[in-house]
Each structure stands twice: as structure tokens, then as C-alpha cells.
Amino acid sequence: MSILTFGTVALDTLKTPFGRRKDVLVGSATYFSVGACFFSPVSVIAVVGEDFPEKHLEFLKKKGVDLKGITVVKGGSSFRWEGEYGWDFDNPKTIATHLNVLSGFNPKIPEAYKKKKFVFLANGDPEIQKRVLEQVSHPKLIACDTMNYWISNTRKSLLMLLKKVHLFFLNEGEARQLTGEGNIVKAARAIQKMGPKNIIIKKGEHGSLLFSGKSAFSTPAYLLETLYDPTGAGDAFAGGVIGYLAQEKKLDDVTLRKAIIRGTVMATFAVEDFSLGRLGSIAKKDIAKRLQEYKKLTCF
Amino acid sequence: MSILTFGTVALDTLKTPFGRRKDVLVGSATYFSVGACFFSPVSVIAVVGEDFPEKHLEFLKKKGVDLKGITVVKGGSSFRWEGEYGWDFDNPKTIATHLNVLSGFNPKIPEAYKKKKFVFLANGDPEIQKRVLEQVSHPKLIACDTMNYWISNTRKSLLMLLKKVHLFFLNEGEARQLTGEGNIVKAARAIQKMGPKNIIIKKGEHGSLLFSGKSAFSTPAYLLETLYDPTGAGDAFAGGVIGYLAQEKKLDDVTLRKAIIRGTVMATFAVEDFSLGRLGSIAKKDIAKRLQEYKKLTCF
Numbered sequence: 330m331s332i333l334t335f336g337t338v339a340l341d342t343l344k345t346p347f348g349r350r351k352d353v354l355v356g357s358a359t360y361f362s363v364g365a366c367f368f369s370p371v372s373v374i375a376v377v378g379e380d381f382p383e384k385h386l387e388f389l390k391k392k393g394v395d396l397k398g399i400t401v402v403k404g405g406s407s408f409r410w411e412g413e414y415g416w417d418f419d420n421p422k423t424i425a426t427h428l429n430v431l432s433g434f435n436p437k438i439p440e441a442y443k444k445k446k447f448v449f450l451a452n453g454d455p456e457i458q459k460r461v462l463e464q465v466s467h468p469k470l471i472a473c474d475t476m477n478y479w480i481s482n483t484r485k486s487l488l489m490l491l492k493k494v495h496l497f498f499l500n501e502g503e504a505r506q507l508t509g510e511g512n513i514v515k516a517a518r519a520i521q522k523m524g525p526k527n528i529i530i531k532k533g534e535h536g537s538l539l540f541s542g543k544s545a546f547s548t549p550a551y552l553l554e555t556l557y558d559p560t561g562a563g564d565a566f567a568g569g570v571i572g573y574l575a576q577e578k579k580l581d582d583v584t585l586r587k588a589i590i591r592g593t594v595m596a597t598f599a600v601e602d603f604s605l606g607r608l609g610s611i612a613k614k615d616i617a618k619r620l621q622e623y624k625k626l627t628c629f
Numbered sequence: 630m631s632i633l634t635f636g637t638v639a640l641d642t643l644k645t646p647f648g649r650r651k652d653v654l655v656g657s658a659t660y661f662s663v664g665a666c667f668f669s670p671v672s673v674i675a676v677v678g679e680d681f682p683e684k685h686l687e688f689l690k691k692k693g694v695d696l697k698g699i700t701v702v703k704g705g706s707s708f709r710w711e712g713e714y715g716w717d718f719d720n721p722k723t724i725a726t727h728l729n730v731l732s733g734f735n736p737k738i739p740e741a742y743k744k745k746k747f748v749f750l751a752n753g754d755p756e757i758q759k760r761v762l763e764q765v766s767h768p769k770l771i772a773c774d775t776m777n778y779w780i781s782n783t784r785k786s787l788l789m790l791l792k793k794v795h796l797f798f799l800n801e802g803e804a805r806q807l808t809g810e811g812n813i814v815k816a817a818r819a820i821q822k823m824g825p826k827n828i829i830i831k832k833g834e835h836g837s838l839l840f841s842g843k844s845a846f847s848t849p850a851y852l853l854e855t856l857y858d859p860t861g862a863g864d865a866f867a868g869g870v871i872g873y874l875a876q877e878k879k880l881d882d883v884t885l886r887k888a889i890i891r892g893t894v895m896a897t898f899a900v901e902d903f904s905l906g907r908l909g910s911i912a913k914k915d916i917a918k919r920l921q922e923y924k925k926l927t928c929f
Binding site for chain 2: 416511512513514515532535536538544545546547548549550552553554555556583586587589590625626627628629
């Protein structure tokens, strides 16, 4: 079953302890769609400027990603972020954010996208996330991500959106912030009462949690000896999760658990190089191999 | 197979967000032996003062713990620590430490203990850990724990000890401190070169890692809705691990993984109440039930 995602397709200038890269391909919709495309076809809603390198769009097309929903703004500049990561690869220092064409973007989805059944709304303004969602006629799965900024500044809109959401991705800090609950189990149970019956708590290098109905699932991250650039890990993870769910056409607890393992594996490829260096060059057999390694790492 | 442990049997005055308790039973050897006694018999080497409440020793005896190795110093006061935990249950604030009888204690192990095959040296001065170890004739498994203080201040002694150790428990920060290696996989591999072929990295609420020969194992913590007092979690964990290994009389990777799951479960009981409130009152069926729950939490 095919997926519709709404997010960013962007250019980052990044510094990590391993080097600096200028204007490389990033964006939530980029990482998500490459993470998902191994499992199910993906269509993207996003906006870029006329300066956006054609080679990046060609790269995504070659992955089978449907880009009909990408608006190219004539004379516009693409969304850019510049930042620096330290050795802990956490809390990057922002040097510059240029919203450019992202500012004031009012997404209109192509007619062909309106019947999409699996929808992933990447982190963004919940008002705009809602506007995209309203254009899809009968989605079977609505998933979304968010971040601390929206929880603080657009709480009401986020709570309205959450009533419609089936699967909600957020990190531990965001779950605590949203609920005012320190214990993560209690926080997840409180979020379920806000709407989403399925919550995935992302814990980065410590793995992830799933709360699905009354059930809970906890799984560690894959162990990597090299982490080059954490950008996009969460979106590649979501891509693996939603991609697998759309492939299996099921949303039960067992399928969700298996989906999280795929997401975990896709996230590892995202962080092994800058930009899409690694995630963009893997084959299905690499995923299968890492899945086997993950099973070996966690079985008892 | 029976276990010999060397550690502390002590009294803590604790404050957590859930209340305050004065002079309650704690100590590394206490938590370890109660965590281990469900799987294998345990004998304890420790020192207490004449002021140590008889009821605590009675409690341990009723659990089947062999206390012949506990020295009671006439006129001496027991080791006491006073501290306070905040909501994050991490980095407690020390209010007072009274080493008392612990200071200058030179452990002599009873004749009957010299043929013990499984030895656990709880966190302490590596010089003294070594002195205990030298009194055991042919141990089959030597396990030990340590902390940042000994890594900084008695590094040489610790490195000497590690050459003899088969199974080493430490946390993430300690592994990085000991090796100067930021990546945890690389840190563990570096520690293996120091002697111990099996390393267990404790990550608290994020679970634990095992590096055994060339294999790696990662497993999450159990999800608890209530955490009252984190004291003793690491020692109860080690108790479950070593207890299970001694019960199975094996040290292979598969048995080590199963042992870590037992340790994980024992640690959950340690933190569900102050002191031994919960860990000291469980039955074997509670362990079996939680093991089942843990399997449900982690299977995919």
C-alpha cells in the first residue's frame, strides 16, 4: 500500500567531529521516504526553491519516490539549516536557519494523492499538518511526529491534530513535556488518552518504546562503532516503521513491533555517513543482513 | 554451585521524592546476596559494627544467606551513608559518609570459603578486592564491579585485578573513563584486552550490554511505573546474573544472556521500595511472573 508523507526536503551545512559538509541533501521527507521506499511506494509533499539541485531530485526518483507533490518555487531559495554537532551527537548548535520557501508554504496535494491510505506527517506546525490531512479522503493510518517547539507554542493545534492520529512518534523529553509526567509509562498512557492509540517513544542510542493499546514493547538500538551524522535518524526510523506497516497492511501489536525493528535498522544506515551517503546507497540485502545482526544482538 | 561475595552490609539514611528512611538495611553484599539467593547459595564476606541490628542479620539468614564471613567489630559502628535523590533518581547528593568499621578492614575469609568456585567482588578498593581473591584457591568465575573513584585513584591496582577477572560489571561512564574511548563498543573491546573476556555495561533505566568474546548483546530495562529508591539496583542485578550462572554452572554466551535477563528482573524488585522492602519479600513465583512479562515486553 502506498504512503503519503508531508515534510521537508532541504539542504544542510553540517559540522561534526568527522568533518564539514556544505549544502547536503537532508529533510524529514527525504530521510523518511528513503527509509520507507524499500518496503512500500512513497509520495512526497514538500517545497523547494529553484536553487534546489536537480541531482537530488533525480536521486530520489531513482529510489522510486514519487515527487509529483514537490512544489518548486520559481526564484525561491530552498530551506537551509546550518549547525554543529559535538562528540555526544546530541543538542546540535544552530549556526543559521533560513526558512526561505518553507515560510508561508500552503501545501496543496495532487488529486492522485487524495486517496492515499497511509499518511505520515513529519515534524512541523500542527496547523499545516492538519491542512494536509484534511485533503486526504479516507486514510487508514495517520501517523505524525512533532517536537518541543510545537508542544510549547502551538499546543492547542497539536492536541486537535492528535485526536485524529493513530500512531504518534515523539522522544522521551517531548512525552514528558506534553504530559507533565516524569514516568515514561505514565506519560505514554496519558498521551493515548489524547487520541493516538499507538505511541512510539524514540530514545536515540537507547532504542525505542511502543505503547499499543494496553501492550508495551521496548527494544534497544543497534550497536554501531561509527556514528558520523545523526541527522535524519528519527525520520529514517519512521520511514522503516510506516513502510513496513504499509507493506504488511496491518496495524496490530505484533506487526507494529516488527515495524519498529525495521525502523531501528533503517536509522542505523542514516547515521553511518553524512546526508544520504549510506542510507541512499544500500540494497535490500543490506537491510536483511542487518536485521539478522539485530536479532543476534537482542535474542536471549 | 555456591557463591562467595565480598562487599558492604550497611545502613543508609535516604531521602527520595517518596519519603525519608533512617538507618535502613543496604549494602552491596546485601543486595547482591538477596538477588542471587533465589538461584544459588551465597556466602558473604563483610564487616559490621556492634550496633548493627540483629534483625537484619536474621533477615539475611532466613533468606539462606551464609553469614559466617561477616565480622562484627566489638564497640564498632557500622558503615553508614546519608543522601538524597531528586526526581531523576540519578547522581544522589551525599549528605554524610561514615566509613566507621569499613575503614582499615582487612578481610580474612573462613576456611570453608576457600574452595568457593563463583566469586563476586562488589565495588570497592581493588587492593582489598585482590586480597580477598588471593584467599580463594581455584575459583571458576571471578566477577567484579568498580566505580569512577577507583578508576581515577587506584588505576594501577584495578588494572592488576582485571587481569584475573572473567566478568566485569561497570556503567557506561566508567567504561569511557577507563578506556578514554567515547564509543561504547570500542570501549568494551578495549576493556576485554585488559583481561576480562566478558563485560557487562550497566545502563540503568536504559538496560544493559554484554560483550562476551566477539559477541555483543543488548537488552532494555523492564518498564516500571513506580521507582521508589534506586539504591542497590546494580548489586541486585549482579546477584541475579551470578546467581543464575552458578545455578547453571556455565559461562557461555547463551547462558550469560539468560543470566542478564534474571539480573534485570532482580533489579526491578530492588527499586520498587526503600531498602529490601520489595526485593526481600518476593517469592520465586514473582520472579517467574516478571520474567514472563519481560519476555512479552521485548519479543518481536
